[in-house]
Amino acid sequence: MNYPGWELSFAGGGLLIAMIAIVHVYVSHFAIGGGLFLVLTEMKGHRENSAAILDYVKKHTKFFLLLTMVFGAMTGVGIWFTISLLNPGATSTLIHNFVFAWAIEWVFFLGEIVSLLVYYYTFGRMEKNKHLLVGWIYFIFAWLSLFAINGIICFMLTPGAWLETGNFWDGFFNPSFWPALFYRTFLALMLAGLYGFVTSTRIKDHELRESMVRYCALWLLAPFFFFLASANWYINVLPEHVREVIFVRSPEMVRYIKTFALVSPVIFFGGLVMAIGLPARVKKPLAYLLLLIGLVYMGSFEFIREGGRKPFVIYGHTYSNNVSPLKVEQIRETGILSSAKWVKNKVITDENRLEAGRELFNLTCLPCHSVGGPINDIVPLTAMFKERALEFKIKRLDKSPYMPPFAGTEQEGKALAAYIFQELQGNK
Amino acid sequence: MNPADLVPVADMIPVPWGWFQFFLILTFMLHLLLMNVMVGGGIIALFNHLRNPAQPSPLVRDLSRKFPTTIAIAVNFGVAPLLFLQVLYGHFMYVSSVLMAVYWLSVVGMLIVAYYSAYFYNMRFDALAEDAPKVLGLSVVLLMMIGFVFSNNMTLMLNPQKWTAYFDHAGGTMLNLCDPTLFPRYLHFMTASLAIGGLAIALLNLYRKKKGDPDADRLIKQGMSWFSFATAGQIVLGIIFLTVLPSEVRTLFLGGSVWHTSLLIFGISGAVLLLFFGFKKMVLSTTVLTGLIVLVMVLIRDLVRRAYLAPYFSTSDLQVASVTQYLLLLLFVVVLLLGFGVMFYVLKLGHEAFCQEGEVRP
Numbered sequence: 001m002n003y004p005g006w007e008l009s010f011a012g013g014g015l016l017i018a019m020i021a022i023v024h025v026y027v028s029h030f031a032i033g034g035g036l037f038l039v040l041t042e043m044k045g046h047r048e049n050s051a052a053i054l055d056y057v058k059k060h061t062k063f064f065l066l067l068t069m070v071f072g073a074m075t076g077v078g079i080w081f082t083i084s085l086l087n088p089g090a091t092s093t094l095i096h097n098f099v100f101a102w103a104i105e106w107v108f109f110l111g112e113i114v115s116l117l118v119y120y121y122t123f124g125r126m127e128k129n130k131h132l133l134v135g136w137i138y139f140i141f142a143w144l145s146l147f148a149i150n151g152i153i154c155f156m157l158t159p160g161a162w163l164e165t166g167n168f169w170d171g172f173f174n175p176s177f178w179p180a181l182f183y184r185t186f187l188a189l190m191l192a193g194l195y196g197f198v199t200s201t202r203i204k205d206h207e208l209r210e211s212m213v214r215y216c217a218l219w220l221l222a223p224f225f226f227f228l229a230s231a232n233w234y235i236n237v238l239p240e241h242v243r244e245v246i247f248v249r250s251p252e253m254v255r256y257i258k259t260f261a262l263v264s265p266v267i268f269f270g271g272l273v274m275a276i277g278l279p280a281r282v283k284k285p286l287a288y289l290l291l292l293i294g295l296v297y298m299g300s301f302e303f304i305r306e307g308g309r310k311p312f313v314i315y316g317h318t319y320s321n322n323v324s325p326l327k328v329e330q331i332r333e334t335g336i337l338s339s340a341k342w343v344k345n346k347v348i349t350d351e352n353r354l355e356a357g358r359e360l361f362n363l364t365c366l367p368c369h370s371v372g373g374p375i376n377d378i379v380p381l382t383a384m385f386k387e388r389a390l391e392f393k394i395k396r397l398d399k400s401p402y403m404p405p406f407a408g409t410e411q412e413g414k415a416l417a418a419y420i421f422q423e424l425q426g427n428k
Numbered sequence: 429m430n431p432a433d434l435v436p437v438a439d440m441i442p443v444p445w446g447w448f449q450f451f452l453i454l455t456f457m458l459h460l461l462l463m464n465v466m467v468g469g470g471i472i473a474l475f476n477h478l479r480n481p482a483q484p485s486p487l488v489r490d491l492s493r494k495f496p497t498t499i500a501i502a503v504n505f506g507v508a509p510l511l512f513l514q515v516l517y518g519h520f521m522y523v524s525s526v527l528m529a530v531y532w533l534s535v536v537g538m539l540i541v542a543y544y545s546a547y548f549y550n551m552r553f554d555a556l557a558e559d560a561p562k563v564l565g566l567s568v569v570l571l572m573m574i575g576f577v578f579s580n581n582m583t584l585m586l587n588p589q590k591w592t593a594y595f596d597h598a599g600g601t602m603l604n605l606c607d608p609t610l611f612p613r614y615l616h617f618m619t620a621s622l623a624i625g626g627l628a629i630a631l632l633n634l635y636r637k638k639k640g641d642p643d644a645d646r647l648i649k650q651g652m653s654w655f656s657f658a659t660a661g662q663i664v665l666g667i668i669f670l671t672v673l674p675s676e677v678r679t680l681f682l683g684g685s686v687w688h689t690s691l692l693i694f695g696i697s698g699a700v701l702l703l704f705f706g707f708k709k710m711v712l713s714t715t716v717l718t719g720l721i722v723l724v725m726v727l728i729r730d731l732v733r734r735a736y737l738a739p740y741f742s743t744s745d746l747q748v749a750s751v752t753q754y755l756l757l758l759l760f761v762v763v764l765l766l767g768f769g770v771m772f773y774v775l776k777l778g779h780e781a782f783c784q785e786g787e788v789r790p
Contacts, residue, residue, distance in 0.1 A: 002436035003522055004591075006529045007598035016533070069500060070543045077507065078536035084514075085529045085600070088436075088522035095514045096439040096749075100756035103451070106508050107760075107767040113500050114771045118778035126781035134774055141767075166751045168442070341434055344595045362598065 001322060001331070003088040004342040005362045013370035013377070014306075017082050022299040024075035029298070030195050031068035031112070032142045033188030037196060037219060038064065038119070039135035044215075046128055052208050058123045060199045065120050067195075069113060087367065089322040090313040098152050101172060105148035111141035146184055154180045157309050158239065163316050179234035186227035187298070190267075193219025194294045197274055197287035210277060217275035224268055238308065242315070246308040249401040253307050259300040263293060310402035313367075319404035321367045328407045336360060336408040348415050357419025360412055371424060382420050387427075390417035429595075431588035435740050436519040442753035445743040448515045449730075455508035457726045461624060462505050464617075466498040467575065468625015470546075470568040472654060477561045484560070487629070487647055492553050492564070496546040499571075503539065516743050517585065517733075524585035527593075529600025531577050542570035572618065579614040580604045586736035612669035619661045626654025627711075627718060634711045648711060655714065656706030663699050677735040681728075688731055695724040 008016070038061055045053035084091040095102065115138040122131060151172040155162065162171035196216030203209035235243065246253055270290045274283060313320050323331065331339045337346050337356060340363055345356035369378040385393060394413045398405035406413055421427050441448065473491035477484050513521060525532045545567035553560060584590065584604040593602055604610055630651030637644035670678060670692075680688040698721040705714040734742065 002519075004434075004526050004594050004598070006526050006600045008600075020536075066544075066547060070547065071540060073500075074503070074536060074540045074543060077503065077539070078533075081525075081533055081536055084522055085526055085533060088518075088526060092439050092514070092518045092522065095511065095518060096441060099442065099448075099511065099515050100753060100760045102511050103508065103760045104763045106504070106511065107763050109507065110501075110504050111767050111771055113504055115774050117497060117500065118774050122778050122781040125784075126777065130777050130781075134777060137770060137774055166749065168751070168753055168756055341436060342594065344429075 001089075001336070001340040001363065003322070005366055006085055007362055008366065008373075009371040010373040011370065012366050013368055013373055013375035014086070015370060015373055015375045017079070017086060018299075018303070018375065020075055020078045020082055022295070022302055024072065024079055025302055026191070026295050026298050027068055027072035028076060029146075029184060029188040030064075030191045031072050032139070032146050032185070033190065033192035033219075034064050034068065034195060035116075035135070035139035035142045036189065037192035039132055039139060041215070042132060042135060046132075050208075052203075052205065053212070054124075056200070056203060056208070056212060060196070061120050061123060063199050064195075065116060069116060073109070073113070087313055087322065090318050093314060093318060094152060094156075097166075097168065097171060098155075100168075101148050101152060105145055108141045108145040108148060112138060112145065115141060143185070146188070147181065150181050150184060151177055156314050157242065157305060158237070159315055159317060175237050175239075176234060179230055179237050182230040183227065183234050186223040186230055189223040190220050190227060191294065193217060193221070193271070194267075194291055197283075198291060201280060201283045201287045206280075209280060213283060214275045217271045220271040221268065221275075224271075228264065242308045245310055245401050246304055250307060250310070253304060256300040256303040256307065259296060260304065263297040263300070266293060267297060307402075311398075311404040321364045321404055323364075323404065323407050328405055331407040332409065336363060336412055348411055353415050354419050354423060356412075357415040357417075358423065360408060360416040361419050361424075364406065364408070364416070378420065379424055382425065385421070387417050387421040390421055393417075429592050431591055432740055434523070434591050435588055436523065438519045438741075438746055440747045440749040441515060442749055442751075443757050444748055445516060445746050447757060448512045449743065452509055452512035452516065453723075453726055453730065455505065455512065457723055459502065459505040459509050460617075460620075460726065461722060462498065462502040463575075464621040464624030465628045466495070466502040466621075467568070467571055467618065468621035468623070468654070469498055469628065470495055470564065470571060470625075471622060472625050472629065474561060474564050474568050477564060481558045481561055486643065487650070489553065491629075492550045492560075495564075495567070496543065496550055499543050499546055503543075516746065517737075520585040520588075520737065520741070521581070523588075523591060524581050526600060527584060527591065527597075527602045528577075528580060528604075531601075531603060532581060533600075535574050535577050538570045538574050542567045542574070545570070575617060576614055579610060579617065583607050583610055583613065586733060588740055608672040609669065612665055612672055616662065616665045616669055619658050619665055623655045623658035623662060624718070624722075626651040626658065627714060630655065630709075630711045631715055649709060652706055652709045652711065652714070656703060659699060659702050659706055663696070663703075666696070666699070673732065674736070677732055680731070680735055688728075688735075691724060691728055691731070695721060695728055698724065 038057060041060070042054065042057045045051075045057055080091075115134050119131065119134045119138055122134070126134070151174070154176040155171045155174050158174045158176040159171055160174040161167070162174065193216045196219060197213065200209065200212040200216050203212055238246075247257070267290070270286070270293065274286065274290070278286075309315055311320055312318060313322070316325065318324055337343050337348070337359065340359075343356075343359045343363070345352045345359055348356045365378060369376045369381070371378055382390060391414050394406045394417055395410070397403045406416075408416070469491050473488050473495065476491075477488045545563050549556070549560060549563045549567065552563075556563060580603050584602070584607075587604070587607065590604065590607075628651070630648045633641070633644040633647040633651065637648065670681065673681075681692045683689055698717060702714060702717055702721060705717060
């Protein structure tokens with residue numbers, strides 16, 4: 001209620017954040033597991049005294065650098081830009097409570113860049129042990145970045161005791177911190193194998209290619225059961241009401257849960273298939289296919305995690321539409337329009353009813369719903385209701401487990417219903 | 429509608445504002461210098477490359493190798509000041525960002541394309557042949573456009589009286605083009621890039637001269653010329669910028685406040701002295717004094733922001749949360765120092781590796 005809303009209509013409903021966050025997460029986890037992959041594979045090359053393996057690591061480093069440092073890092077900045085546009089109030093809460101965690105993460109990010117660039121540019125020029133040390137330093141910085149960000153992401157879903165104490169440490173080391181850290185670490189290791197397929201299937205020499213592809217398959221498969229175990233642990237630490245929203249009460253979650261469950265064995269068997277001797281012309285496209293399936297896998301998990309937070313953006317602290325649960329009763333008395341800063345129509349009259357309805361829609365619905373877009377489109381969701389039914393529905397919005405309560409007055413509820421029915425549904 | 433009513437309520441801060449102010453000034457100054465090296469280096473490379481596309485000079489090849497790395501570091505150093513800015517002025521900046529959301533978000537896309545173009549330019553330098561300047565040009569133009577978007581946002585956040593336009597344009601397509609300070613301000617930053625880019629070339633070649641590089645003298649001269657002519661331009665642009673500032677802001681710097689005025693006098697005299705150092709090709713003296721003058725300019729910029737926002741807000745209005753975070757502040761400082769120590773060590777290893785080969789670090 002504090003900030004203006006970006007009227008996105010088609011691209012609303014979280015489309016932008018989903019687009020940018022999923023690809024970022026997919027690349028940034030690779031930036032962590034892939035870092036360990038680089039040093040361990042370089043060590044393997046030295047151990048086996050194989051110039052060919054070292055040459056492969058060097059080429060893989062270039063691919064790694066171009067993907068993680070450019071696309072990965074820039075989309076990370078992009079997420080920050082995007083959330084501050086879509087949800088400035090919640091972003092401000094995260095920034096003000098965790099500024100030092102962000103600042104520390106910035107140091108790690110800088111450390112990643114410096115060590116990765118040195119690692120890449122000194123390949124074959126630096127003494128072996130020193131070069132490996134630089135690689136290890138990269139990996140440690142990258143994993144520490146995960147450590148810092150993980151605390152803040154988990155905080156949004158399970159703020160735990162922070163809600164009462166306001167203490168940084170309660171918020172950071174919140175109930176889902178450790179399982180999520182393990183979950184993401186194992187995932188990062190698996191992704192190292194998955195991305196490794198892309199470069200290892202391109203190796204010209206048949207024998208080396210086969211052995212490196214098998215080596216990548218090991219990266220994918222070895223952490224797999226630890227990954228599933230940590231996923232299970234993660235689910236178990238979630239508060240009962242969050243689990244209920246995810247697994248019982250949200251019909252649209254079903255497709256993401258099903259995808260996640262279906263893709264798990266697909267990824268595993270994909271890894272096994274890669275390990276057996278197939279010609280390169282089969283393995284190359286298979287590597288890309290698996291990478292794409294991995295993206296779907298990760299995407300479905302992120303959708304479940306984000307979905308579990310409904311109807312909050314910071315659980316128990318801020319509803320998705322930027323209203324604090326503590327203020328709902330107060331706003332219900334004074335009205336949204338008079339409480340919100342960024343509205344033109346402070347009072348509803350017969351003349352401005354639809355215009356005020358539009359402002360109410362922008363404030364209370366637009367943060368999660370698009371108009372005619374691919375995500376949470378309000379038009380089909382409200383199509384079966386007449387205006388009176390919509391008014392009734394709006395009043396009892398929080399009967400649905402994933403909707404925040406409508407914090408407005410009765411008159412405001414009617415104006416909103418009129419806007420949806422007449423303007424969005426086109427029932428003039 | 430009263431613009432003051434639109435200003436959102438600020439969140440509480442975990443330690444007193446002075447700490448964030450300190451880190452904001454410090455990291456912004458570093459970001460500014462790096463951004464200048466990045467844009468200036470890019471423009472100078474482009475200029476030299478276009479002068480002789482068939483046979484690019486060794487300077488062009490040299491700059492092409494460093495260009496992607498300068499982007500990586502400049503962007504990273506942009507993260508910290510943007511963070512501290514949001515702590516102190518988030519309730520202004522989030523608003524201006526939403527008002528110009530389409531352009532603001534496009535920064536991310538432009539950055540990715542500019543960054544990949546920079547790598548493409550470097551990695552395919554020879555293969556691209558005469559097309560190379562086009563790739564570099566794309567990167568440089570995008571980086572300059574990003575600067576323009578930032579100038580728009582940083583001025584729009586200072587002008588709540590312009591925010592009411594949101595009620596007619598809620599789609600995030602506003603810019604701040606009618607603001608008379610916008611172009612002088614933007615050009616002030618871009619011209620600074622030419623100066624600092626030139627100085628960086630001179631400084632690098634001063635180091636190479638010591639290693640016995642025969643071409644270094646010529647490049648020092650070239651770098652210092654860029655620096656000196658750009659600095660001359662900066663003095664003119666700076667004065668234009670001053671004259672277009674709103675009178676209540678301007679008068680503070682023209683005698684209205686002793687602190688504001690002395691800082692400005694100090695800055696301008698320093699710039700004049702820099703011209704002298706620059707034309708005399710005194711690289712080290714120029715570098716030290718430039719560091720000092722850039723700090724003064726960053727402080728002046730901060731005072732301008734404070735003067736603009738004075739009717740609405742002062743950082744001293746920010747309330748400190750009941751649960752303070754001094755321990756975390758300390759932890760951040762420790763991590764910062766340790767992290768920089770490790771990075772310094774890594775860079776030293778890298779430097780040694782290249783020195784052993786008798787080559788220069790890319």
